[in-house]
Every structure is written in structure tokens, then in C-alpha cells.
Amino acid sequence: MTAAGDGAWEWLVGPAHLLIKACDIGIIIYFLAINTAYLVLILIAVGEFVRRMRRASFAGYDDAATSPFTPPVSVVMPAHNEAAGIIEAVRAMLLLRYPVFEVVVVDDGSTDGTLEALREAFDLAEVEYVVPEDVPVRGRVTSVNVPRGGPVPLVVARKENGGKADALNVGINLARYPLVCMVDADSILDSQALLAVAKPFSDDPMRVVATGGVVGLANGCTVVAGRVVEPHVPADLLGRVQVVEYLRAFFLGRTGWSKVGGLLIIAGAFGLFRRDALVAVGGMDPDCIGEDAELVIRLHRKLREEGRPYRIAFVTEPISWSEAPSQLKVLARQRRRWHRGLTEILIKHRRMIGNPRYGLIGTLVLPFYVVFELLAPVVELAGLVLVPLGVLIGAVDLDFLWKFMIVAYAYAVVVSLVSVAVEEYAFHRFTRWRDVWGAVVGVVAENIGYRQLTAWWRLRGMWDALHRSPQEWGAMTRTGFGSPGGVTDVTDVDAVLDVRDSKEDGGDRA
Amino acid sequence: MIAPEVVTGAFVCLMAVFVALCVLIAGIRGARGYRNRRRERIAAPVRPLLLELLCADEAEQGWPLLRLAEMDRRTWKALEPTLAEMLGKVSGTARSGLVRLYELRGATENAVCELGSLRANRRGRAAQVLGRLGHRPAVPELCRLLADHDPEVRLSAARALGRVGDARAVPYLLESLRGSRAVPPGTVTRALTLLGPEALRGIAAGLEHSEPLARAVSIEVLGATGAVSRTTEIARALRDDPHTEVRIKAARALGRLGMPDGLEPLMEAVRPGHPVGLRIVAAGALGSLGALAATGPLGRLLGDPDPHVAATAARALLRLGLAGEDTLRAAADDPAGGPAAAHARAALAEASVGSRLDVRVEVAL
Structure with a gap:
């Protein structure tokens, strides 16, 4: 650059210098704030865990399991191209420990013979059926099938393809009981799962409208006859990082939110709802990618607007297991879709954000989600650009920067490690030492590359939502959980059998 | 801007926390493993005796019972959680043997004392144990716990009252349905159905209760326990009660009772x-x-x-x-x-x- 040129741009250097410096300081504060916020949520969760542990011996599950007055549940399981694992999944559901329940499978226009597999396995017969229209549906129900002759509480409906939310709406219409449990067809539930997730409804029937269950990662776990019998941390780094992420953000974070009455997300993989509440809000929104979270926000909105006392609770007992992506490509799609969903939801319900009419949800939880979830990838990636730029123009001292980056990284690692410690203290699901150290490795590795990658994917998801690009459900590669009765290590199946069933994944938010 | 010394200090602190957490995780695992092994080791010598007690006839229970009753405090502490679990699962002579063991050890009296503990988890657990023991003298104390400030203790007390099966609990259970410290209706209903025929009169009195929820629960219990002699009152509730929830319970109860008196009000409903x-x-x-x-x-x-x-x-x-x-x-x-x-x-x-x-x-x- 010439001296004349230097002079021409000189006026810009000062303000730019100041601006970048201000941004860098903002990013530093943001980084501290987001980790501190998670730490606070985790500490709130710890209190809840200690309380639960001390009371576990008189929780009353045995009474609930045998009481004829335990509210009956309709388990709704949407399925699309799940022929590989649907039989075992339904069998496992039918063997859940619960006094009265039915399983409603909604085949959302599968093309791989899902319905035929079910027909053969459960001796189903097609019957004429009047499907109530309590919540609106798009895809027409083409057949309803029930087991011949037996007392098996199973209904299988086939409908035209319309997406997961639409399939769930059909399930809500078909459900005959006052509680509706939504589960993914590839979820593995612990035998006590329904008892645990229904407990708040029995304990506080006047107020509880929805409960969410803990979703753990099934990758690497030993699965026998549709049950996780030995939870393990996966051997691969991507799996380990996701285990830590699930622990911190989904498990402990949601427990903390639930404790303060601000639970915003119930996983589509496992949630229980009052049927009348679902009908009152019109069921799931088929136009929204994050339909599970959107439903919960809509419940909050309606109940707050009506001024009704209510509770949406998170059940801390580990109860449901889902397979997480084991390939970066698939993970990228998942995270892009999740963030797109979050963006759409927050835009749709923007009126609630900061609005005291919606209580804690409006004044704290939604603003938190905007600042620390929605904008996180923007700030994180901005940091990746602006901080080096600040160093380049001398706005930030290099010595300070690297020291600060190490501190920030160490803080994030400590927050995640607290999650692992809490898990070890409260649930100690991982029996092997190497699982625990595997999780510690995941803690250390999470902030190197993984976090930045997910920030990029999430930013793209936000972009998709803002530009209203067509919804792409994408094929979610899953490895399945092995054959009935067999002992299967999920990661081994991946390597040896390479059983791949592509599934239209309509929002398996964890 | 933050001073570099502060950043360095923060880093050192965080590293210390990191190491402490790693040690904590290892410590928790190690301590748990040690505790479990210790408990197993302590309980192992008395397990055969316990099995003998559970399998013996009433006449043969004396010897293992006395031996078990003599166990030291440490062994009892290791074995007691297993015994409490078993109490909820066994019946007949095995159960009465366990109940006797608790009495001989003075554990029943201890549990009664624990009902007054300042700690909610102790009160809740004591209530559960007493319920499983079917300890009737504890009924007044358990009834008092129905108004405990802790909701889970209230639930435990209600469940315990059902297991004890003493009709004296009926008015307290019905009363516990209202107020800011209410017990959920499902738990009260379950407890009332377990109380047996001598409780029916008290439950039927609940049909006239001023609290709609108490009337609804009474009706539900009468229907579930087959109290056909109360069909007329339930039919009246279906016709005349101002609360829909009570009428719904009455309709369901009339269906369960299966008496002709129920036909007319149901056809009207x-x-x-x-x-x-x-x-x-x-x-x-x-x-x-x-x-x-x-x-x-x-x-x-x-x-x-x-x-x-x-x-x-x-x-x-x-x-x-x-x-x-x-x-x-x-x-x-x-x-x-x-x-x-x-x-x-x-x-x-x-x-x-x-x-x-x-x-x-x-x-x-």
C-alpha cells in the first residue's frame, strides 16, 4: 500500500480498531456468560438429583405398576421405512411395565414393507375404523389394522406420507387413553420408562400437562431384546463428544430448566402429554421442523394466556435411548435441521420473547434461547473471524489472546466435566472405568473442532430458516439395534453388518 | 481489559478444578465400589439364614429368626434395604417372619420414631416401611403425615395407610384431598380400595362430603370394590351432583357395579x-x-x-x-x-x- 493510500484509509483505522476491540470484548463476555449459564443450570440440576436419590426408595413405582388407578397411556409410535427394526421396537413397547396402555403405530407411507412386517409378526387384520378428527391431519389414513383374536393392545394405522408431525397427529386422533406418549420407532425404552414419565401426572394430576424423559445415547451400548442392558460410552471420538454434549446440554440443562419451571423442549424421542391438552392446541405443527419443541412452546403459550396453573416437567431417571449419528455428514444434517427448527420456532413465537405476560418463559427462558442457543453459532463464528482480525490490526494483544483462549477452553471443559461428575454421582450408569475415561476424553475433545463445526452447521440451519428454503428431511443413516433376542453392540453392527435403514427423520431432537 | 495476571490466575484455578473433578469422579466410583463390596461382605454370612427364614413354615421360623435378630448393628444396616424391598414382594409366612424380625430388632419402633424426623426423606421412608409392615399402631402418626409439608411424604403416608388397611384412616384420607397440602386423588383412591370391607361405611359417608373430589373418590372406590348396596346413592350422585367429575365417576361406578338401579340414570346421562x-x-x-x-x-x-x-x-x-x-x-x-x-x-x-x-x-x- 502506498503512503497516499495509507493516508486515505487512516481515518478508518481508529474506529475499526475500536469496533473490533469492542466486538472481541463482547465475544469474551459472551463466552464466559454461556458457560456460566450452563454451570448454573447444572448446579440447579444437582440439587434435584440429590433430592431424587434420597427419595428413590419411596418413589412408589411398585404401587403405580400394580394400581388400577394409574392413568392409562396410549404410546404413539410414528414409523417411516422402519421395517428393519419395527418388530423388535413394538415388542419392546408391548413389554413395558405399566398397568394399562396401548401401542399405536402410525406407518407414514413407508415403502420398505414396514406394515407388511408388522402384519406378519402380530397377525394383524385390516378393519374398518372411524378415525376421529380431534386434531387436523394432512395425510389420509388408508388402513387401520388390529391383532386377530388376542388381547394385544396394538393398533397399526397406515397413512399417506405427510411427515412425522402429521403421523403423530394421526396417532393422537387414534389414541384412546387420556395420556399420549410419543416415542420414536427407533427409541429403546427402559422397562420402567412409562412408570417414570407418568409419575408426575399421578402425583400432580391437576397441573401436569406434559413430561419429558431423559434420552441417552444408545451408541456402543449392549442391547438385549429391545432393552439397553449395559450402557457404554462409544469407542469413537464423535460418539464420546456427543455423550458429553447430551449430558450437559440436554440432560442436566433440561433438569435445571424444569426445576425452575422453564422447560421448553421435550424430546420427540420420548415425551408424555395429556391428550386433552394436545387436542386443545391442535396437535403437532406439520410445517415446523422442530415440531416437538414447538408443541411445548405452544402449550406454554396457551396455558399462560388462559391463566391456568400448569407444569411441564422433566423426569430425571434415565429411561430412553436413541442412536446418535456416527458420521459427520449425518450429524451435520441433524444439527442443521435442529437449528433451523429452533429459528423457525423462535420467529413463530417472537411475541412471547421478553413478554412478561408469559412469565418466566417469556422473560427468561426464551431470551436465553435467543441469546445462548439461537445466536451462539453467530457469535462463535464471528469470534473465529474477529479475534484474529483484532490481533492483526493490533486491537487485541496476542499474549493476552492466547492466554484467554486457553482459559475459555478450560472453563468449557470444566463445565462439561462437572456434567460427567454429576452423572457419576447420581446415576453411575457406566459400569466400566474406560467408559468414564472415554467421557473425559470427549470432554476435552468437544471444544476442539467439534464445537466450531456444529456452529457452522447451525449457522446454515439458521440461514435456511431465514430464507425459507424448502424443507429437506434428509436420510438419517441408522445402524439399528440388532436382531430380536440377540446381544448387540451397536457400533459393532455398524462395522460388521452395515445394516442401514434410511429413515425420514422428522425431528428426533434429543 | 482484563489484566493478564487475572487470566493466568483463572487458568491455574480452572486446572486445579479440572484435576479435582477427575479425582472426585475416580473417588466416587472407588468409594461406591468399596461400599457395595463391604455391604455384600457383611451381609453374606446372614443371607442363608434369611433364606431359611423366608422358606420356613411358621413353626420352623423360630431359630433363624432369633439368630437374625441377634445380628450386630453393622450387619443390620447392610441387610435392611434388602429386607425392606422384600417386605413389599413376599406374602404369607415369609412376610410375617420379616415383620417379626423387624419387631425383634426394634426396627419397627425406630421407624415410628422416624415419622417425626426433621428430614423429609426419613419420614417418607419410615412411612413406607411401616406400611409394608402393616403396623396398625402407626396409623394415627401416618394420618398426621397426610398433611406433611412435603408432597412426597404425604404420598408415602397415603400409600402406607392403604397397605396397613385400617379403616380409621378413611376420614383422614378423604380430608387429605383438599387444601394446599392435598394428596393426589389416584393415590387416595388406591389406598381406600385396599382398606377392606370394614372401611366401606366410612367411604360411603364420603358421598355426602362437601368437597367434590372427595365425593368423586368415594364413588370411584365404591364402584371398584363392588359395593352394590350403595348403588342407589351413586345413581343419585349421577343424577343430581352439580360437578361433572363426580357424575363421570358415578357413571363409571354404576357400570362396574352392574346393578339394575343404574340403568335409568345412565340412560339419562x-x-x-x-x-x-x-x-x-x-x-x-x-x-x-x-x-x-x-x-x-x-x-x-x-x-x-x-x-x-x-x-x-x-x-x-x-x-x-x-x-x-x-x-x-x-x-x-x-x-x-x-x-x-x-x-x-x-x-x-x-x-x-x-x-x-x-x-x-x-x-x-
Whole structure:
């Protein structure tokens, strides 16, 4: 650059210098704030865990399991191209420990013979059926099938393809009981799962409208006859990082939110709802990618607007297991879709954000989600650009920067490690030492590359939502959980059998 | 800007926390493993005796019982959680042996004392143990716990009262349904049904309770326990009670009781103009009642604008035998049948494959 040129741009250097410096300081504060916020949520969760542990011996599950007055549940399981694992999944559901329940499978226009597999396995017969229209549906129900002759509480409906939310709406219409449990067809539930997730409804029937269950990662776990019998941390780094992420953000974070009455997300993989509440809000929104979270926000909105006392609770007992992506490509799609969903939801319900009419949800939880979830990838990636730029123009001292980056990284690692410690203290699901150290490795590795990658994917998801690009459900590669009765290590199946069933994944938010 | 020394200090602190957390994790695992192994080791010598006690006849329980009662405090502490679990699972002489063991050890009295503990988890657990022991002298204390400030202790006390089976608890259980420290109706209902026939008089008195929830629970319990002598009062509640929830419970109870006195009020309750929830349950109850006189009213409900009422009526008709099936066939064959024909065909189709035909009796929590 010439001296004349230097002079021409000189006026810009000062303000730019100041601006970048201000941004860098903002990013530093943001980084501290987001980790501190998670730490606070985790500490709130710890209190809840200690309380639960001390009371576990008189929780009353045995009474609930045998009481004829335990509210009956309709388990709704949407399925699309799940022929590989649907039989075992339904069998496992039918063997859940619960006094009265039915399983409603909604085949959302599968093309791989899902319905035929079910027909053969459960001796189903097609019957004429009047499907109530309590919540609106798009895809027409083409057949309803029930087991011949037996007392098996199973209904299988086939409908035209319309997406997961639409399939769930059909399930809500078909459900005959006052509680509706939504589960993914590839979820593995612990035998006590329904008892645990229904407990708040029995304990506080006047107020509880929805409960969410803990979703753990099934990758690497030993699965026998549709049950996780030995939870393990996966051997691969991507799996380990996701285990830590699930622990911190989904498990402990949601427990903390639930404790303060601000639970915003119930996983589509496992949630229980009052049927009348679902009908009152019109069921799931088929136009929204994050339909599970959107439903919960809509419940909050309606109940707050009506001024009704209510509770949406998170059940801390580990109860449901889902397979997480084991390939970066698939993970990228998942995270892009999740963030797109979050963006759409927050835009749709923007009126609630900061609005005291919606209580804690409006004044704290939604603003938190905007600042620390929605904008996180923007700030994180901005940091990746602006901080080096600040160093380049001398706005930030290099010595300070690297020291600060190490501190920030160490803080994030400590927050995640607290999650692992809490898990070890409260649930100690991982029996092997190497699982625990595997999780510690995941803690250390999470902030190197993984976090930045997910920030990029999430930013793209936000972009998709803002530009209203067509919804792409994408094929979610899953490895399945092995054959009935067999002992299967999920990661081994991946390597040896390479059983791949592509599934239209309509929002398996964890 | 933050001073570099602060950043360095923060880093050192965080590293210390990191190391401390790693040690903590290892420590927790190690301590847990050690504790479990220790407990196993301590309890191992007395386990054969415990098995002997559980398997012995009443006459043969003396020796193992005395040996077990002599165990030291450390062994008892290691074994007690297993015993408490077993109490909830065994019955007959095995259970009475365990109860006797608790008494000989003084653990029953300890549990009674624990009901007054300042710690909620101790009160809750003590209530549960006393319930499993069926310790009647603890009933007044357990009744007091129904108003405990901790909701889980209240639940534990209510469950315990049900297990103890003492009719003195009835008014307290019904009273616990109201107020800011209420016990959930499902738990109270369950407890009341376990109390046995001597409690029925007290439960029936609940039909006149000023609290609608108490009336609803009383009716539900009377229906579930087959108190046919109370049919008239329940039928009156179905007709006259101002609260829909009470009327719904009354309709369901009348279906369960299966007495002719229930027919007339149920047929009235299914008519249009009543709350939908009540009509659904009443239609189901008419099916459970099995009275042929209900065929006509149920047949008319097939064309009801509410699909749940119509579907329940169709299923209920199938429970009425041939007359009900004939009504369904007539509706199904009606060329201008519309929704009524569809509901009739659906019920007949389900019946033809031998599927379950339970009527819809649950409309709300």
C-alpha cells in the first residue's frame, strides 16, 4: 500500500480498531456468560438429583405398576421405512411395565414393507375404523389394522406420507387413553420408562400437562431384546463428544430448566402429554421442523394466556435411548435441521420473547434461547473471524489472546466435566472405568473442532430458516439395534453388518 | 481489559478444578465400589439364614429368626434395604417372619420414631416401611403425615395407610384431598380400595362430603370394590351432583357395579345436552351393565355428532350380545347411514377379528 493510500484509509483505522476491540470484548463476555449459564443450570440440576436419590426408595413405582388407578397411556409410535427394526421396537413397547396402555403405530407411507412386517409378526387384520378428527391431519389414513383374536393392545394405522408431525397427529386422533406418549420407532425404552414419565401426572394430576424423559445415547451400548442392558460410552471420538454434549446440554440443562419451571423442549424421542391438552392446541405443527419443541412452546403459550396453573416437567431417571449419528455428514444434517427448527420456532413465537405476560418463559427462558442457543453459532463464528482480525490490526494483544483462549477452553471443559461428575454421582450408569475415561476424553475433545463445526452447521440451519428454503428431511443413516433376542453392540453392527435403514427423520431432537 | 495476571490466575484455578473433578469422579466410583463390596461382605454370612427364614413354615421360623435378630448393628444396616424391598414382594409366612424380625430388632419402633424426623426423606421412608409392615399402631402418626409439608411424604403416608388397611384412616384420607397440602386423588383412591370391607361405611359417608373430589373418590372406590348396596346413592350422585367429575365417576361406578338401579340414570346421562365426557363414560357403562334395555338408546348414539360418543356406543352395543349386534348390523346396512353406519361397521369389523372390545371409560385424568 502506498503512503497516499495509507493516508486515505487512516481515518478508518481508529474506529475499526475500536469496533473490533469492542466486538472481541463482547465475544469474551459472551463466552464466559454461556458457560456460566450452563454451570448454573447444572448446579440447579444437582440439587434435584440429590433430592431424587434420597427419595428413590419411596418413589412408589411398585404401587403405580400394580394400581388400577394409574392413568392409562396410549404410546404413539410414528414409523417411516422402519421395517428393519419395527418388530423388535413394538415388542419392546408391548413389554413395558405399566398397568394399562396401548401401542399405536402410525406407518407414514413407508415403502420398505414396514406394515407388511408388522402384519406378519402380530397377525394383524385390516378393519374398518372411524378415525376421529380431534386434531387436523394432512395425510389420509388408508388402513387401520388390529391383532386377530388376542388381547394385544396394538393398533397399526397406515397413512399417506405427510411427515412425522402429521403421523403423530394421526396417532393422537387414534389414541384412546387420556395420556399420549410419543416415542420414536427407533427409541429403546427402559422397562420402567412409562412408570417414570407418568409419575408426575399421578402425583400432580391437576397441573401436569406434559413430561419429558431423559434420552441417552444408545451408541456402543449392549442391547438385549429391545432393552439397553449395559450402557457404554462409544469407542469413537464423535460418539464420546456427543455423550458429553447430551449430558450437559440436554440432560442436566433440561433438569435445571424444569426445576425452575422453564422447560421448553421435550424430546420427540420420548415425551408424555395429556391428550386433552394436545387436542386443545391442535396437535403437532406439520410445517415446523422442530415440531416437538414447538408443541411445548405452544402449550406454554396457551396455558399462560388462559391463566391456568400448569407444569411441564422433566423426569430425571434415565429411561430412553436413541442412536446418535456416527458420521459427520449425518450429524451435520441433524444439527442443521435442529437449528433451523429452533429459528423457525423462535420467529413463530417472537411475541412471547421478553413478554412478561408469559412469565418466566417469556422473560427468561426464551431470551436465553435467543441469546445462548439461537445466536451462539453467530457469535462463535464471528469470534473465529474477529479475534484474529483484532490481533492483526493490533486491537487485541496476542499474549493476552492466547492466554484467554486457553482459559475459555478450560472453563468449557470444566463445565462439561462437572456434567460427567454429576452423572457419576447420581446415576453411575457406566459400569466400566474406560467408559468414564472415554467421557473425559470427549470432554476435552468437544471444544476442539467439534464445537466450531456444529456452529457452522447451525449457522446454515439458521440461514435456511431465514430464507425459507424448502424443507429437506434428509436420510438419517441408522445402524439399528440388532436382531430380536440377540446381544448387540451397536457400533459393532455398524462395522460388521452395515445394516442401514434410511429413515425420514422428522425431528428426533434429543 | 482484563489484566493478564487475572487470566493466568483463572487458568491455574480452572486446572486445579479440572484435576479435582477427575479425582472426585475416580473417588466416587472407588468409594461406591468399596461400599457395595463391604455391604455384600457383611451381609453374606446372614443371607442363608434369611433364606431359611423366608422358606420356613411358621413353626420352623423360630431359630433363624432369633439368630437374625441377634445380628450386630453393622450387619443390620447392610441387610435392611434388602429386607425392606422384600417386605413389599413376599406374602404369607415369609412376610410375617420379616415383620417379626423387624419387631425383634426394634426396627419397627425406630421407624415410628422416624415419622417425626426433621428430614423429609426419613419420614417418607419410615412411612413406607411401616406400611409394608402393616403396623396398625402407626396409623394415627401416618394420618398426621397426610398433611406433611412435603408432597412426597404425604404420598408415602397415603400409600402406607392403604397397605396397613385400617379403616380409621378413611376420614383422614378423604380430608387429605383438599387444601394446599392435598394428596393426589389416584393415590387416595388406591389406598381406600385396599382398606377392606370394614372401611366401606366410612367411604360411603364420603358421598355426602362437601368437597367434590372427595365425593368423586368415594364413588370411584365404591364402584371398584363392588359395593352394590350403595348403588342407589351413586345413581343419585349421577343424577343430581352439580360437578361433572363426580357424575363421570358415578357413571363409571354404576357400570362396574352392574346393578339394575343404574340403568335409568345412565340412560339419562347419555342423552344430548350432558357434558361429552359424561356421555362417553355413561355409554361405556351401559355396555358394562349389559342390560338389553340400553340397546335402543345406544343405537341412537351411533349417529351422535361426537365421534367418541358414537364409537363408545358401538363398542358398548357389542357387549349387549345378539340384540346389540343386530342393532349394529341394521345400522351398518343402512344405505343412508352416514357416520352411524361407519361406526357400526367398525365395531363389527373389530369383533369379527376377535380384537379387544373394551369400551372407553377413561376420558380425563
